[in-house]
Structures are given as structure tokens and as C-alpha cells.
Amino acid sequence: MKPNDYHVSMDALASLCKRRGFIFQTSEIYGGINGFWDYGPLGVELKRNIKESWWKSVVQTRENVVGLDSSIIMHPKVWEASGHIGNFKDPMLDCRETKGRYRADQISVLKHKTDDSALMFAFHEEASEPAEKKVKKLAKGDVADYETVPLLDIPVENYDRLVGPETNEPGTLTEPRAFNLMFKTFVGPVEGSASVAYLRPETAQGIFAQFGNVHAVSRQKIPFGIAQIGKAFRNEINPRNYTFRSREFEQMELEFFIEPGTDAEQHEYWVTERLKWYEKVGLPEGRMHRDIHEGDALAHYASACTDIMYDFPFGTQELEGIAARGNFDLTQHQECSGKKLEYLDDESKERYIPHVIEPSAGVDRIALALLCEAYRVEWIPKGGGEVLTAEPGVERAPEGYEARTVLRFAPCIAPYKVAVFPLLKNKEELVGKAREVFEQLNERWTCFYDHAGAIGRRYRRQDEIGTPLGVTIDFDTLEDDTVTVRDRDTMEQVRMPISELETYIAERVRF
RNA sequence: GCGGGUGUAGCUCAGUGGUAGAGCUUCACGUUGCCAACGUGAUUGUCGUCGGUUCGAAUCCGAUCACCCGCUCCA
Structure with a gap:
């Protein structure tokens, strides 16, 4: 598949998504709420198809991967173990210059006892020596004139005179902020510290917490994986870019448990596997990138992490992270x-804690990427001839052309697979036959029946929601039981017997 | 979180203090023998929300919410 050379504006895409029922702002009638979105009739089909395709590719077709559906609220200790609470329950502040991040309660400040306009020097816990040197060097002062106070006692207005622990410049520290991005709730009717619980910020920990049970019942030997699809919640500071960074989102995660020492090869294997899947669902190689984390970008316990990125209209952004x-x-x-x-290795009789490769993908981000990739406006010459891709931002067609908006989804993820039309609605025989064909196909695929208005309008309406095939019942159908099948992308039609329809469609839309 | 912008019908938008509008869409009927045809009719709004000024507010003022852009943030 060729990359879409049409550049969709996010406004145009959001407008179509609302108009056609892919995505609505949540609780819109109350003014909406930042970072939450609802999926309409078409959006929910799109997401179902993404999830089904992933499940088939990662679980169903692999004997060594099994599924799990763990609860959203888990024992709070899960999040202490995972590090989600410990690292982020305290206010943190950053140094703009060194990119260092500090816990505000672990930072103290050397402050002049009387001169409020003097420079102040922050330092980490008991390591006051560097700050004392700075007093002499930068403020030309005497340490005896200075007192040690907690950073949290310094008003934020005075941060412009505050020198960070690892710099010599004042004013590089940001305001301390609480960084716990987990949603907090209470279990049971009484709100109190004993009943605090969290909405999971990732589905992965549910898998780790059930590792023992799943392993015990599934008769799997390493290497094997546990996969899960489900909602996760992060109280993002600043949701942005339509649905890209939402506070409630759906993840598709695999924890693939491996023998220590095989991390590098297994990591590379899964990166390759996942990229193949993206190509299959309609994200072309030319728009996909690997962002390989190295050095500081890598968590201390990880040996490798590769982000799979897509060229969104608003920039190249992460769809999936694959971490060792x-x-x-x-x-x-x-x-x-x-x-x-x-894990007890039966052959070597060795016990070890398995290592893990974690491909973790965002369903909503993938849905958004698929919409961006599929959306294009074409200019169709009225007298026939070459179809042009509309110029970016110019959707009105030039003289002699008409505009067509089309979502060129890969058929396997299109919300509707087939639309069925009688050529005319006021001829009972056509409508009856069309209903018959529709009901036959609808047993097998998500189909759409429409008899309203001119046939051309009905084709275009389906183009705009990405239905790959249109079956039309005309007067020849009544004679010889053949129908026309119209292709969304080429707009060309082929005629075939109704008896061959299912085989043809199955070939065109399979996962 | 900071700065700027926007908010009127399902969508795109006009309306600068005095009767709430257009185009498209949607629906019905008629017409229509394959690519957004046509005719007739219909539905659609607390003008984002709350408060203030005013005889009177979509319009002026304040607050708030949401969305967009730029910074920031993104375990």
C-alpha cells in the first residue's frame, strides 16, 4: 500500500468523525470533559476490528500466547510494586538546564539570613558542600550568613533567584508539581486512607500479578506470553491532539516471558512482528518509524525499548512501545x-524469574492513525479521466472536477464491509431482492442497506465512511441473478452471480 | 501549567445592542435504468455555561468549561 500523500487537517478529520459517527466528545451536552471521548456507531466497529485483528495476530494464531482479562481496580500494593506510586506521589520539580528531576521534599536551600534579594542555592538532602562552594564563588558570601531551609518553604515567586543543585545559573528550576497521574478512588462506601484504590494506569500489571495462576493452568513453557486488551487511565496534565493523548484509553498489551539472555533476539523478533501487523491494517512502511531508546531514555531496568511511531499530521508520534x-x-x-x-525449567532443573518483552499498543492511537491515513479528498474529472488528489487544505474541486471524500481503510478494519443497494427504491422487485441479498451477507459481515436517493449519492456516502464494497441490485439481477460489485477505491464495477458473492467478498475483506 | 485564538442548527459559517439566518446534511413524498441529479415540503437552536451592565444582549463586561495553535509536560 502506498502512503497517503494527502495531508488531512485534524479539524477536517474531527468534523467528519463527528458527522458520520466515529468519535464524539464525551458528555457533549454538558460541555464535554477534557481528555475523554466517545466512539459512535462507526468508531466502535473500527475499534472492534483493530482489537480483533490484534487478538488474532498475537493470541489466536500463536499456541504460546494466552489471554487474560484482569480487573481495572487492583490491590493498591500492585502500584507500589510497579513503582507507579513511589516515584510519583511526591511533588517533583525539573531543572530546565540540566533536565534533572528532583523530589521537592528532598531538596534544601541555603538562604541568606537577612538579605532577601540574595541568590539562594538548592542542594540535595545532606549534600550541602557544593551549595556552600557556590555561596563563596557566585554570591561572594560567607556561609555563616546563610541558613538551611526546606525548598518547599521558598515561595515560587523567588525561584528566579534560586540556583539549582547542578547548575550555576539561577532561575532554571520549575515549580514543584504533584506527578501522580493515577486516578484515585475509594473501595466501599467509606472514603478513607484505608479504602484508597487506583484505576489502573496500564493493563500490564494485571498480567504480572496473575503470572503464577496463568502459568499454573495454561501448561505453557517458556517462552510464552499473556495478552490483554482493556481500558487504562492516566490523569494527563495536558490532553492534546484530538484523541491522541486521552485520560481514558484502551491498551493492547502482551507480556512475553522469556529465558534470561534471550532478550535482544526476542525484542527484535517482536518489533518486526508488530511492524508487519501495522502494514497489514493499513499503515504503510513509509509512514512508520522505529524510535530506539538509548542511554538516559531507557528505564534503568530495561535493556531495550523501541517505540513504533507514525507520521501524524501533528507530528511523528508513538503508537506502541516494545520494551525488554x-x-x-x-x-x-x-x-x-x-x-x-x-519458573522451573524442566530440562535444566534451574529456577529463575523470567525476563519479559512487552509490546504495548494504544487502540485509540491506532484508530486515529488509521483515520488519518485513510482520509483523503479526491478530485474526479466530470467527463472521465485521471483522478487527482486534492491539494492540502483546498477541498473545493477546480472547474470541471468534483470532490470526493473517501476513507481508504484496509478492508479488514473498515466499519462496514459491504453496502447493499437496490438501483431504485420505487421498484418493489428491486427492493425485495436487495433486502434478500443484504440479509444473506449481513449474517457474515457488518453490512449496510440503503435505498434512499440517487445511486451515486449512496456510493459516495459509503466512500466517506470507508465501506470497501457496494453491491447493487438492478433489472438484470431479476433476469439472471447477477449483481454489480463496486470497488470503493477504483470506483469500478464487476458483475457476478449472487452465488459467487460470498467467496468474492471473503477474499477481499479477510483479516 | 503559561501565552494566543475560537465557541451561533448534525456539518461549514454569516450575523457589532432591537423579530435567530444561509448553504450543505437529515427525513417524507414525487421523479430518477449506476457515481454527491431535480421538484415540493418538513425537522433542527436555552447563540458553550453561569453571572453582570442595559428598557432590551448572540453582540458589551466578568468568570467558567470545551476545542485549536505555540511553549511546557508525557512515569
């Missing part, structure tokens, strides 16, 4: 729960 996480998660859960999460 070592045995960090299982080790953490083993320690925090006190339950063994080891």
Missing part, C-alpha cells in the same frame, strides 16, 4: 507480595 524489561516487574511483585514468581 528484564525481570524487574516479576521481581518487584515477588518482593512486595512475598509469593514466589519463579
Whole structure:
């Protein structure tokens, strides 16, 4: 498949998605709420197809991957073990210059006892020595004139005179902010610290927490995987770019447990596998990229992480992260729960905590990428001839052309597979036959029946929602039981017997 | 979180203090023998929300919410 050379504007896409029922703002009648979206009749079909295709590719067709559906709210200790609470319950601040990040409660400040306009020097816990040197060097002052106060006692207005722990410049520290992005709730009717729980910020921890049970019942040997699709919640500071960064979203995650030492080859294997899948669902190679994390960008426990990126109209952004996480998660859960999460290798009789490769994909981001990729406006010459791709931002067709908006979804993920039309609605025989064909096909695929208005208008309406095939019942049908099948992309038609329809469609739309 | 912009019918938008509008869409009927045809008719709005000024507010003022752009953030 060729990359779409049409550049959709996010406004035009959002407008179509609302008009045709892909995506609505949540609780719109109350003014909406930032970072939450609803999927309409077409959007829900699109997402179902994405999830089904992923499940087939990652679970169904692999004997060594099994599924799981864990609960959204889990024991709060799960998030202590995973590090989601510990790292982020405290206010953090950043240094703009060194990119360092500090816990505000661990930073102290050397402040002049009397001169409020003097420079102040931040330092980390008890390591006051560098700050004392800076007092002499930068402020030409005497440490005896300075007192040590907690950073949290310094008003934010005075941060422009505050020198960060690892710089010599004042004013590089940001305001301390609470960085816990987990949604908090309470289990049971009484709100109190004992009943605090969290909406999961990722589905992965549900898999790690059930590793023992799943392994015990599934008769799997390493390497094997546990996969899960489900909602996750992150209280993002700033949701942006339509549905791209939402506070409630759906993940498709695989934890693939492996023998230590095979991390690199297994990681590369899954990156390749996943890229093949993206191509299959309609995201062309030319628009996909690997972002390979190295050095500081890599979590301390990870040996590799590759983001799979797509060229969105608003920039190249992550659809999926594939991380080699070592045995960090299982080790953490083993320690925090006190339950063994080891694997016994039957042949070598060795016990070890498995390492894991984690491909973690965002359903909503993939849906958005597919919409961006599929959307295009074409200019069709009225007298026949070459179809042009509309110029970016100019949707009105030039003289002699008419515009066609079309979603060129890969057939396997299109919300409707087939539309069925009687050529005319006021001829009972045509309508009756069309209903018959529709009901036959609708048993097998999501189909759409329409008899309203001119046939051309009905074709174009289906183009705009990406239905790949249109079956039309005309007067010849009544004579010889043949129909025309119209292709969304070429707009060309072939005539075939109704008896051959199912085979033909199955070939065109299979996952 | 900061700065700027926007908010009127399902969509795109006009309307600068005095009767709420257009085009498209949708629906019905008629017409229509394959690519957004035509005719007739119909539905659609607390003018984002709340408050203030005014005899009177879509219009002026304030707050708030949502969306967009740029910074910031993104375990």
C-alpha cells in the first residue's frame, strides 16, 4: 500500500468523525470533559476490528500466547510494586538546564539570613558542600550568613533567584508539581486512607500479578506470553491532539516471558512482528518509524525499548512501545507480595524469574492513525479521466472536477464491509431482492442497506465512511441473478452471480 | 501549567445592542435504468455555561468549561 500523500487537517478529520459517527466528545451536552471521548456507531466497529485483528495476530494464531482479562481496580500494593506510586506521589520539580528531576521534599536551600534579594542555592538532602562552594564563588558570601531551609518553604515567586543543585545559573528550576497521574478512588462506601484504590494506569500489571495462576493452568513453557486488551487511565496534565493523548484509553498489551539472555533476539523478533501487523491494517512502511531508546531514555531496568511511531499530521508520534524489561516487574511483585514468581525449567532443573518483552499498543492511537491515513479528498474529472488528489487544505474541486471524500481503510478494519443497494427504491422487485441479498451477507459481515436517493449519492456516502464494497441490485439481477460489485477505491464495477458473492467478498475483506 | 485564538442548527459559517439566518446534511413524498441529479415540503437552536451592565444582549463586561495553535509536560 502506498502512503497517503494527502495531508488531512485534524479539524477536517474531527468534523467528519463527528458527522458520520466515529468519535464524539464525551458528555457533549454538558460541555464535554477534557481528555475523554466517545466512539459512535462507526468508531466502535473500527475499534472492534483493530482489537480483533490484534487478538488474532498475537493470541489466536500463536499456541504460546494466552489471554487474560484482569480487573481495572487492583490491590493498591500492585502500584507500589510497579513503582507507579513511589516515584510519583511526591511533588517533583525539573531543572530546565540540566533536565534533572528532583523530589521537592528532598531538596534544601541555603538562604541568606537577612538579605532577601540574595541568590539562594538548592542542594540535595545532606549534600550541602557544593551549595556552600557556590555561596563563596557566585554570591561572594560567607556561609555563616546563610541558613538551611526546606525548598518547599521558598515561595515560587523567588525561584528566579534560586540556583539549582547542578547548575550555576539561577532561575532554571520549575515549580514543584504533584506527578501522580493515577486516578484515585475509594473501595466501599467509606472514603478513607484505608479504602484508597487506583484505576489502573496500564493493563500490564494485571498480567504480572496473575503470572503464577496463568502459568499454573495454561501448561505453557517458556517462552510464552499473556495478552490483554482493556481500558487504562492516566490523569494527563495536558490532553492534546484530538484523541491522541486521552485520560481514558484502551491498551493492547502482551507480556512475553522469556529465558534470561534471550532478550535482544526476542525484542527484535517482536518489533518486526508488530511492524508487519501495522502494514497489514493499513499503515504503510513509509509512514512508520522505529524510535530506539538509548542511554538516559531507557528505564534503568530495561535493556531495550523501541517505540513504533507514525507520521501524524501533528507530528511523528508513538503508537506502541516494545520494551525488554528484564525481570524487574516479576521481581518487584515477588518482593512486595512475598509469593514466589519463579519458573522451573524442566530440562535444566534451574529456577529463575523470567525476563519479559512487552509490546504495548494504544487502540485509540491506532484508530486515529488509521483515520488519518485513510482520509483523503479526491478530485474526479466530470467527463472521465485521471483522478487527482486534492491539494492540502483546498477541498473545493477546480472547474470541471468534483470532490470526493473517501476513507481508504484496509478492508479488514473498515466499519462496514459491504453496502447493499437496490438501483431504485420505487421498484418493489428491486427492493425485495436487495433486502434478500443484504440479509444473506449481513449474517457474515457488518453490512449496510440503503435505498434512499440517487445511486451515486449512496456510493459516495459509503466512500466517506470507508465501506470497501457496494453491491447493487438492478433489472438484470431479476433476469439472471447477477449483481454489480463496486470497488470503493477504483470506483469500478464487476458483475457476478449472487452465488459467487460470498467467496468474492471473503477474499477481499479477510483479516 | 503559561501565552494566543475560537465557541451561533448534525456539518461549514454569516450575523457589532432591537423579530435567530444561509448553504450543505437529515427525513417524507414525487421523479430518477449506476457515481454527491431535480421538484415540493418538513425537522433542527436555552447563540458553550453561569453571572453582570442595559428598557432590551448572540453582540458589551466578568468568570467558567470545551476545542485549536505555540511553549511546557508525557512515569
